[in-house]
Amino acid sequence: xxxxxxxxxxxxxxxxxxxxxxxxxSDGTSDNFRWxxxxxxxxxxxxxxIFSDGEKEEGRFTAHLNRASLHVSLHIREPQPSDSAVxxxxxxxxxxxxxxxxxxxxxxVFP
Amino acid sequence: EAGVTQSPRYAVLQEGQAVSFWCDPISGHDTLYWYQQPxxxxxxxxxxxxxxxxxxxxxxxxxxxSAVRPKGTNSTLKIQSAKQGDTATYLxxxxxxxxxxxxxxxxxxxxxx
Numbered sequence: 001x002x003x004x005x006x007x008x009x010x011x012x013x014x015x016x017x018x019x020x021x022x023x024x025x026s027d028g029t030s031d032n033f034r035w036x037x038x039x040x041x042x043x044x045x046x047x048x049x050i051f052s053d054g055e056k057e058e059g060r061f062t063a064h065l066n067r068a069s070l071h072v073s074l075h076i077r078e079p080q081p082s083d084s085a086v087x088x089x090x091x092x093x094x095x096x097x098x099x100x101x102x103x104x105x106x107x108x109v110f111p
Numbered sequence: 112e113a114g115v116t117q118s119p120r121y122a123v124l125q126e127g128q129a130v131s132f133w134c135d136p137i138s139g140h141d142t143l144y145w146y147q148q149p150x151x152x153x154x155x156x157x158x159x160x161x162x163x164x165x166x167x168x169x170x171x172x173x174x175x176x177s178a179v180r181p182k183g184t185n186s187t188l189k190i191q192s193a194k195q196g197d198t199a200t201y202l203x204x205x206x207x208x209x210x211x212x213x214x215x216x217x218x219x220x221x222x223x224x
Contacts, residue, residue, distance in 0.1 A: 041217070043114075043202060043204075043215035043217045044202070088154075090153075098144065098159060101153030101155070102153050103152055103153050
């Protein structure tokens with residue numbers, strides 16, 4: 001069964017500084033990895049979906065996937081206070097259907 | 112385009128009571144998912160449908176939870192005899208096809224006292 005772990009649990013960054021989040025997974029055969037954001041009391045918003053090793057950029061959000069290392073990261077360029085939220089890593093399960101989520105990283109951005 | 116709509120936004124129950132959650136997916140999305148998200152945890156899939164058919168309900172506690180999508184559009188998730196361990200946010204999501212981009216509703220926050 002796919003296991004997804006995220007680090008750090010929480011992250012505080014200054015507005016404009018780069019924020020980096022990590023996600024490791026146990027089954028490298030999955031072919032799709034996604035990053036979601038969840039503002040307090042809101043639903044999930046997909047930020048980036050990546051299929052191949054390497055980099056995928058969507059605006060200020062960049063995901064890096066390394067299947068051999070069982071690792072996918074998310075980098076937030078020039079974070080703003082409105083980016084303060086919980087960021088969730090999700091791995092698509094090929095055999096069991098649906099997504100497996102990590103526990104999330106709570107990001108706080110201060111002016 | 113309207114997003115995924117869920118109601119109610121909040122529910123507070125005593126143990127043993129029943130509750131129903133309702134979800135209206137994005138028009139044209141054939142796949143609908145129900146997730147359970149306990150506090151400070153990631154969402155966990157309970158059940159998902161393609162049109163009116165249940166595709167996977169292996170994580171649904173079948174003795175107390177049930178989910179239907181009779182016309183392949185709106186869906187209802189019901190909990191009979193709620194327990195304190197059911198306290199969580201229940202998220203509905205829809206997608207235009209299986210494992211395509213999921214669009215989530217705001218969720219229903221359930222507290223069982």
